[in-house]
Every structure is written in C-alpha cells, then in structure tokens.
Amino acid sequence: MAPELTLTSLLAMKTDELREKYLSFFETKGHTRVASDVLVPTWDPSVLFTPAGMNQFKDHFLGKVKLDFTRATTCQKCMRTGDIDNVGRTPRHHTFFEMLGNFSFGDYFKDEAIHWAWEFLTDKKWLGLPPETLSVTVYKDDQQAADIWHEKIGVPTSRISYEEEDENFWPASAPSQGPDGVCGPCSEIYYTAPGREALEIWNLVFTQFNRVGDPPDNLRPLPSKNIDTGMGLERTAAALQDVETNFHIDILMPIVQAAAEVCGVKYEYHSENGRRLRRITDHVRACTFAVHENVYPGANKEKYVVKRLLRRAVLDGHQIGLRDPFLCKIVPTVVEMMAGTYPELKETTERVAGVIEKEEANFFATIDGGLNRIEQSFDEMRKENRTTVDGHVAADLYQTFGVPPELFESLAAEHNLAFDWDGYEQAMLEHGEASGKLTHTVMGSKGPIDSLKQVHHKTDFLGYDVTEASATVLGIIAGKAPNDHLCDKMEEIGHEDPVRIVLDKTPFYGESGGQVGDVGKLMGAGFEFDVIDTQKDGELFVHIGHLKSGVMSEGDTVQAAVDTGRRDAIRRAHSATHLLHHALRKHLGDHAQQQGSKVEADWLRFDFTNLSPVTPEQLAAITEDVTSDVATAAEVKWETLPLAEARKQGAMMLFGEKYPDPVRMVSMGPLSAGTNSRELCGGTHLTNTKQVGAFEIISEEGVSAGTRRIVALTGQRAEQQVVETTTALDKTAKLLSCAASQVPEAVTALLAEQRSLKKLLSSGGAASDEPGPKLSSPTDQLSYQQAKITLTEAGRLLSVAPLAVPERVESLLSEVESMKRQLAERDAAGPLSADKLLESATKIGATTVVVAETPGAPQNLMRQLIDQLRAKEDSVAVLLAAREGDEKVTLIAGISKDLQQAKVSAGKWIGPVAKTLGGGGGGRPDMAQAGGKQPEKLPEALEVALKTIKEMIDA
C-alpha cells in the first residue's frame, strides 16, 4: 500500500462530494433518497429541533403510518444544544450539524447494514479507506453483530471491542434504566488516520427489542426490526480531509476565516480567539438555518434557543473587542458554503442577516446596561470589603437584566476580584426549579391512541365534501392521561372528563393548520354524543365530548353530523385569512409571510413578518382590498397536485410545515387586483369569496420583535363590529356636540380644558372664559373607514380602546364640570390672600394664630398661603380648611420654626381636628395635612383647632 497516494486522493474529497456519494451509494442498495426534514419541526411537539436523522421517520419505525418505502437514506440538518459549552473548545462539537443515515423499516437488518457500511467505507469506488484503519465496537451481549464483523467481514478480533450498555445501546442504558419501548444495541465504526487518534464516524443502531419494565427478561424481541444509522458529515469529512478539527473542513474553514476578518483578528487554532471564532462560526451557521425557517430570536422554546445562540456568539465578539453588529456580515459566507446543498438559503440571505443584525444591536444595548449594573455591584463590594463576586448576585443580574456572567467575570478579573461560579450555578439551578419542568412525550409510548394507531393507521376525512356521514366507532377512550384507557362501551351520562371517540371516517375537521376543530353530534341506535372539539393525533381524528344518552359501544355505527352553522363561520374566517395574507403581501411586500394563524368561527388571528407597525391608512387599504376581493365574487377552488407542480404555480409555502406530497392547494381568483391567491392548506373553505360577507380588522399589534398580529372578524360578527364602532363615534360626537369628523379635535380641546382647569385650580388664579374651538354642527357623514380611523384616533388621544371612547369622554366631561363648579365656588367667596387671613387672626402670647376656612382653595394654594404667612410673621400657627364637594374636607396646618423648637407639632395639632371631622391625618412637624368626611362639622372642628393650639403653646 502507498499511504501517500491514498492520502492524496482522499484530500480531494470535498464535503459536498462525500454527502452525494453516501446518498447515491444507498440508492444503489434500493433506498429512497429523502430530502432533509426542516431543522425546526413544528409538527413534532416532542422536540424543539431535529436532533437526528431518524426524527422524521419516528412514525415509520413505530408502524403508525402507511409505508411508501421500507428503505430510506438522508442527509439531515440537525441541531443539539446539550453540549453547547463544548462548542469551539473541542474538535468535534457543534450545535448545527448534518447527519448522513440509512434506514430500514422492518426490511433489512444487521447483516446488510454491516456489510453495506463496510462496502461504502472500503470500496475504492466509494470512500476506499484501507480496512486496517477501521475498527468497530459492539454491545457486550450482541454476539450476532460481533460474528458478522469477524466471520463475514473479516475484521480481526483485536479490532472488535465489546462495550457496556451506556456506550453501545440506544437509548443509552435502556436495558437497566429505561425508558420502556423500542430499543436496541449499536455498533460503532472508528477510523484511525495515520498519526491521529481513532475517531468514531458511524453508529449503526439495531432496534430489535421492546423494553417492558425492569430486568431481568425485560427485553422482548420486536416482530419488525429496524435499522437506524448515523454518520456525522463534518467529522467524517474532517477525517477524510485529514484536518485536526471539523471546523477546518472545506465548508467550515471559509466561515471561520470570514469571522476572523469581520472581527479583525488573525485566526489561530490554539488560542482563546481561535475558540471564539469557531464558536461564532458554529452559532452563526445554526442561526442562519433557524432564521431561514422563520424562527426568530424570541422568549420561548426554539425561538429562545436561537436567541441564546446568537447572544453567545455576540458575547464572544464583544470580548474580542467588537461593539457593533458583526454576525450579520458572516451570513453571506455561511450561505455561500451551504447553498450547494440548500439553495433555498439564497432566497432569504438578506432577511436572515437583517434579523440577526437587529438582535445583535439589541444585545449590545443590553450589555451596555449591564456594564453599569456590574460597576454598581463592584461599588457595593468595595464598601463591604468583599473580594469575591457573589454567584447569587451574578445570577440575579443575569436572570433579571440578561447581564452575561462571563462578562461579569472578566470585568471582575480586571478589578482583581474573584468570581463565585459555584454559587452562580446553584442559583441558576434554583431558578430552573422555580420555573417548572416540561414533560416530554416519550417515543414509542404506549397510550391508548398508540394502540389504535398500530391497528388502524388513519381516519378518512370526508369533511371537504360533506358535513354529515355514517361511520364506525373504532375506539372509545376514557379518563385523563396517563390513566386513560380504551373501553368496549360506555354508558355513563354526565361524566366530568370528556371522552374521546375515534372513527374510521369522519366529516369533522380536526384542529390543524391553525383552524379549530369542528363540533357537532354523533348519533347512533339509542344514543347521542355531543362533540365539543375535534383533534388530530397523527392521522387519527379524535372526537372529544360527552355522551348525552344511551349506550355507545366500539363497532357501533354512528351518524356523524357537524354543526354546520359554526363550520360555515369557520370557512368564512379561513378563506378571509387567505385574502388577508394576499392583501398584506401586496401592501407591505413579499416579506409579510405568515408566522402563525388561528381560525375560529367568524374570527381570525394572523401573525406575519413585518418589522414596523402597520399604519392605520395601510390597514384601511388592506381592509378595502379584502372587501373588494369579497365583492368580486371570485371562485374558490382546491385541488390535489404534486408538490413540485404547486411550487411551480407559485403557491405560498411556509417553513416548519410538513407538506405531504401530493399537496392540497387552495386557489382564489382572479381577485380584484387581477392576481390569484394560492396557498397550500388543509383547511375547509368557501366556494366563492362573496360568501365571506363582511370583513373587519379589529386590532393590529406587535407580538414579538419583527412579528405583527392582526385580529379580524367576518360575517355577522364583522357587521356587528361596524355597528358598534359607528354607534360609539356618534355617541361621542353627541356628547361633545360636534360633527363626527371633528371628534379628535374636540377631544383634544376637552383635554386642554381639563388641563388648564387643573392648573387654574392649583395655582389659585382666576377663572378665564376662553372660548373653545369653533366646531360645525353635527351633520356630516363619514365613510365607515373614516369613522373607524377617527374613533381610533380619539382612543389614542385618550389612551383607551376605541369602543371605550364614549365612556371616557363622559367621565372627562363630568370631571371638567366639577372643576368648573369648584372654581365658581372659589370666585364667589372672593379672592384669598395672606393679608386677609391675618385680619381674622388671634394672638396667643407672641404667636399669631390663623384658623380659617378657605373655600374652594386647592391644597397647593393652601400651602402657598401658609408659606406666605410664615414669611410675614415671626411666630405663627396656621390651620386652613377647605370643602371638596359635599363629602370631603381638606385640612392643612403649618407652624413657624420657633414653635417647632418649643415642641409644638403641626402633625399633632391637626390630628384631633381631623378626628372631629371623622377623618385622620399627619405629616411633618412644620407642615401637616389631613382630611375629614363630615363637612357639616367644620365649625366645630375649627373650635377644636383653636383650643388645641392654645393648649400646645401654653404647655
């Protein structure tokens, strides 16, 4: 052998070439090449990201779906964040990576899997690795695999090792520790390049057991055995290209270099910056794919993971010395490197970079704020002479303000302070506990639904064509998970927990694609069942509800009837959703893609991508568009056609949705603009847009950064909304006695009047009669759209919901009225002044005592008068009282400094006075305030005031 020659030829093996070779090799072995599933499989609630190649085949393995093929091969985009701390530090760890795999669903097993793996690795036509560079491991009890490797393939026993269940079993340690369900031994293949350590490149999983309970004898053979293998693309490429880390392979090194350039540093493998650049490379690649699939950084679930990945990478940049967004500049390189296999990335490069840039800027701002908080914390530590940063404090700062502990630590080091990582970890653990845990659904779990799936696979959906049909009861499930169970029959009426019924076919729509499930009735011989919701579990439709009368048994024939009134309302809302989507893209641009939607009876919620709020004018234009689309009476059609054909016709496709092939395409048009709406959609629709009836947008709001939400109504609910809006505006106009169009002006004027009255009252000035703005008589007619904008505008001015405007205006008017009354009262009592008060003063020794009522005086004025009196007289005690309406009295007392020194207190003085009035009060020694609820006792109270101050001064 000439290793140099081999090496040279291997060096030419590019990553893209390896991927292609793998897939075509298994195609020659009868495998169907299946495209990579999405990275964020929203169809699978048990995971946030696709963790392995087998994920998209879960149901295939479990026999829950009808199989179109029994052998498949894929290159799957994957993401794992479990070992996130190791990324960049070790040669192999990634968050985002690609996994090559071949799968058998009850088809071939161990023998073929091992033979083909060997052939692919060693045959000159494929990878052509020298056999002596390969070694394998098997599970200690899997002599069958060991025999195949040794006797059939010819691997010497010296290169076959036996491993424990924690290493060579899937799931790890399943035999002794569980979980129950399908599992099996694995066999790993290692490659040892000249001068390098052995590297695991391929794991063959032989799922052949069903685990039932604890050992012994808990592994039962599966009737149908499966093969699930995984070859790490990056690590195998690294081995073939003879580089020391995955990050140096042909598709990753250019990203590392781009990162180095953007960060303005030189890339060195063994350096802190080297680790940082590799981490940046990994994270920006992961985020590019995630954002491409419309998963934006956010507060929940996968969105949160994306956010955390981005922030980690930004923090690395920050510690390198960057202060402005930079990750976004690496995105084009990522796309360039990955576009060979994933050309769709090119279509969204700009948007992806934009989203990343925004989040980066956001985080730099968070860091800035954090720096101040960290400095404050150092100040406190200096005061208390501590030299170690309290981990709990750091965790608190992180949890509350997002201050990264790494940042805290490095600044602490600069101040020569230690950092308590143990305390930090502990605090974070406590926080995790406090935040609660999420229960994961275990693969291969044995719920009653799963048992049904094994037998029946699917319910036929008839609801596109009919709303009533005869069907057979396949299963009745009662009780709450995990204690739910299948029943042969049920007769209990009035049970509290809903029962779930599975039928062989049904007109009921199961909740999916944002559309809620149908309600209705199942009727059979002598029984009646109320369906309150319909859900889908896999391809089974589950009718949830209550038995109303009779006895229902498995195998019974039922007449299933959907509540058609509600169904029609849902159809209106769903078709209107498509029209709205279409109009949004026309007015805002093609980026206004659906992010999520919910369709109920005559009610719809639509989330879409848009960076800024939609203006009222845009909303009006969008509403008008939809309304005229409705008026156009365009035909609504649906057809089932191949995915590729639908794409060609320009159907809108959404990420994160798993489209079957063929797909169902819903078309409407031609619409008012002459274009058509085409969406892939499984929902129920109208046959003509005219049937939508009325359409009304009732709100537009932000739901997370870069995403807006519109809520709208259709049919009667929309009409009712129109009436309510019109009525509210008319009522407001009447209250303000102005024309509807002038409501905003009138509201502004009213607010101004309220403000100036408030000011007048508190300043003690005289009332002035400013005429309000001249408004025309209430006769003009507004179009509905104008009326809506007008009312919304008024609502904005008053900071209340549009429909709450009349109420708010009414209360404003009455407030203004009462202030005017108060002003008038004060004017009637004549002007108040310190001199005038002095006229009624009495003397107690050297002290001037003023106890008086100051009608209509607000608190502020009373204080001013007291201050004036204190300035005029050397020794003075003042107590003023003013009625507020018929039920309240306000008292304010103040005394001069000499009296305070003589231990006289305004607070103590005012107490008994307030008590006389049925109130209480207090304050500082020099100035006190109190109130009472019985104005009629004011004269008596003033007597008490005089008496009390006399006693205090004399004492």
Next chain:
RNA sequence: GGGGCCGUAGCUCAGUUGGGAGAGCGCUAGCUUUGCAAGCUAGAUGUCGCCGGUUCGAGCCCGGCCGGCUCCA
C-alpha cells in the same frame, strides 16, 4: 408555560413607614464673547403606563390590565 425587573419632563434617570413632583443632559430667551466652543442668568415642558381598591390623602401600598426588558423549561 413559569420566574424576575422596569414604565416619572424631549432623553438618561432619582424620588427613603404614604403628606409640597425632582436632577443631569437637551430646549427657549437674555447676558457674556470679534466669532466659535463654552460660560452665566432666567424660563417652559408631566393624564407619574392604564383601570380599580385601601386611605382624610397614593408616583409610593394592594389587585387587574397594557407595554418593554430578561432568564428558565
């Protein structure tokens, strides 16, 4: 889904058993200077996020809602 923090002048924020809404920057005017930067003096600007409760009295206490930030799962 759950935890924490924040919402006070145009901006950044302070507001201490609940008792006169503040500072700095910015803004306007005047003064000073040959001019600029700046300096001095005076002044204006607030539904204290919204709604309700407790209280004689709430920016402050309690409850609900809205908005923003943040962490955990």
